[in-house]
Amino acid sequence: MRGRPLLDPAVVLQVKDLSFVARSVVDGFVAGQHKSRHRGASVDFAEHRPYSAGDDIRRIDWRLFARTDRYFVKQFEADSNASFLIALDISKSMRFGSTGVTKLDYARGLAACLAYLANSQKDRVGLMMFDREIREFIPPRGGRLEAILRALDAIPDPESGPGALALPLGRAAEASRRAGVVVLLSDLYEEPETAVDAIRALQYRGSEVVVLHVLDPAERTFPFEDVSTFEDLETGELVPADPEKIRAEYRALIEAHIAGLREKLGRDRVQHVLMETSTPLETALRHFLRDRGGAARP
């Protein structure tokens, strides 16, 4: 990593080839970054550990027993084949961007990186894109990376009206047949309780859920100066407002919203990671992995 400059999202995401973007970002920092915490029957030897009752006696290293007169069991790098689903919010609110890159572009890049990273670990990767409903769904299977990247390249236009988490996430939970990791990329413009209820459905089958809360910096700072009529991207509603006047209250409300989400999701052991579109993708991935314990998958 040392010596390689971080890539500005506004620049790297101008590259249309998501595969290239994902390789550039992931390969740049993943090498040596993490390994699977699962060690088991694999071709790659990892270490020895003392034998304990219940271990498969076929894994006892007899040669070592001959030298040490003690039982040791061989351990190998795990052969991971977990299910990894990326749920991407493509509602109209995600089309906002003040830093040269929209939240949707940023989330799409992030999704590509995650898919690439999971695929490189032999996980079964799937993708779901939704607004109020599921717009595209690629179930987690092995060797689907190309299809996922193609889908990310051609995100369909969202339906008019506000986005909603409950319906699409509920259906995704119903469709999943085994536990795995679900990564939700969304701006989460819903009441915390509603959002958490929708996310909780994903845990139904025991899946581990990670929420990547994607926000534009302007959504947190509200930096506008001039008195303006603001237009809601999802509903088209117009609200005149004096930014200088409402800035403080707005900031307080959105921070409270974020804090509320984090608290409620944490209570359900759902990891909440806030990601601003001005943050380089590598940094976002690193924070994401570190927050997951440094060795979490992917």
Add this chain to the structure above:
Amino acid sequence: MPSLLSPAFLAGLLALVVPILVHLRMRERRTSQPFPSLMFVRRIPHKSLRRRTLQNLLLFSARALALSILCLAFARPFFPVEAGSAAALTGPLGRVVALDVSASMRYEGVFPRALAEAERAIRELQPSDAVGLLLFSDVAQGLVPPSTDHERALAALRRVGAGARSTRYAPALELASEWLSSLRTTRRDVVLVTDGQARALAGAADVALPPGVVVDVRSVAAPTNDNATVADVTVENLTEGERPVAIVSARLIHQGPSPRTIEVTLEVAGRSVEKKSVTLPASGAVQVRFNRAPLPAGPSRGRILLQADALRDDDSFAFLLGAGGELRVVLIDPSPYVSRALEIGEQPAFDVLRRTTLAPADLAGRSLVVLGEASSGAIGAPAAAALAAFVREGGGLLATAPLVGLRGEAAALLPGVFGDTVSRLADRGASLGFVDLDHPALFVFKQARGFDFSRARFLQYRLFKRDARVKDGGLKVLARFDDGQDAVIEAPFGRGRVVAFASPLDGLTSDLPVQPLFLPLIHELARYVSAHQDVPLYYRVGGAFEVGSSRYPAALSPATVVSPSGRKQTLAAGVSAVELEEPGFYEAARGSGPPASVAVNIDTAESDLTMLDQEEMEAALRPAAASSPPVRVATQPEDGARQLWWRVALLSVALLLALEAVLGAARGQNAPS
């Protein structure tokens, strides 16, 4: 109705457009600010927006009002009143009446009108008003300082006449400004009574009058002008046989609506020598050349007389003939080269008195003695004494051969003697190895080409031996031979100068007389040694003439000057210059020196009767009264009221800016950090 002194400042109101445009642009912006979700914005009450709009409106109004008042204040509103209603105003008036007495005011009928206008300007005042009277041309003369004694000013006015000087308004405004500055009246003005010559405005705009002073121009110019004058005269001096003659040319200028034929007369020594009928073009110039006019011996006076017109003072043009820088020489030199050199040339012209022996009487009226290889008897003892005295009193001695054989006091003219003869026949003659081209007499050769001093050969010369008892005696070496010996030396003697050659300029001992530089060299040396100065053909009124010369310096003796009108003036010893105030011929003499005539004419600018009308004059003088309008202005009490307007405007602006600051601060407090 109030008027504005500087309405151009109202253009500053255009600046109000800027915030309005910004406002409108911001309004347009309001319609298009997309945002992902307004779920939080909706929760914030709307009332803050309205309050902010109201606050902005107040802020904008305060700023716009402050700017408007500022522009209005700079535009200087005032209340004009009709001229002549000064009596109706309260508060005493301080007035300076400035009367133009320049030469152009002598145009037919102008000056009486000026006197009447000046009198009216005094009589229209209230008893409590102060009035001062000054006369001006190119200088200002304070006649009656401001006071309430109006009769004193009227009495002084009755003794006033127009002069011959040129016109400038600036000195009059400066003196008026000085007087008015000391007055404590609430109203002050300057009444300028003049014919309004356009040329006289130079510098007037730079005069700063005290605040509140009004310049009231009262033009007395003739409705139409028709005037001819002589702008310049040139004289070509010639000789017909032994008689000097001159060809005179004059440039005539006519200012008038149509061509006019006039009679022009050349007058020499008071005698009419030629008359010509000349047709002058309408507003144009013509050159008139007279035939050869015989001149009497010595300087004589000349005039060009035009047929009289409405301005008579410029119809006569005076100049000098035969005195234009003539250098009077006594020549005692058998060499024909020097003699011939002094016969040639006009700048200066030489009046040569040739003698084989010098008599003391020959030196009278001469300024230079040229002494060649004279025989020992050519200068006897009395002549030698006279020569020494002549040089001591400022005369010049140019020795074109080594000075030898002088006796008595004349032997001391040089701080040394010319001794042994050096022959350079063996080496084809000596050349000049060094020439001091920075010397005033030789400086003209420094930049001229074609004059090669080194080409001259000197077969013989005498060695100059400095007198050991004299330290250096101010001796200067103008040139040295190639062996380092002195070739040309200069020494002061009393107030005069002596320049001597170490080798005679006879054409036999040296070939310098046949070199191209010989003629200018002799002329320059003669001019330098005699301290000759060219005499101009004529002067202008307002100029100065220096009475005296190196022979009759001002420091030693008083001088007498008689003006054309016969006014006699005595200049004390030490005073050399006399100011020329009348057109015609001045007569000036210092000490025992010969009297000199000086021709003086009025400034040509006074003949240019291009006039500005009253409005143009007021507009032109407006910068001079930057803080006051050049129209009659009166408020009650004027100065105080004007200041009050200004102060009220400034106070209003200050209050509005304070309000703006309060509103701005309140807005800042309400705004998020």
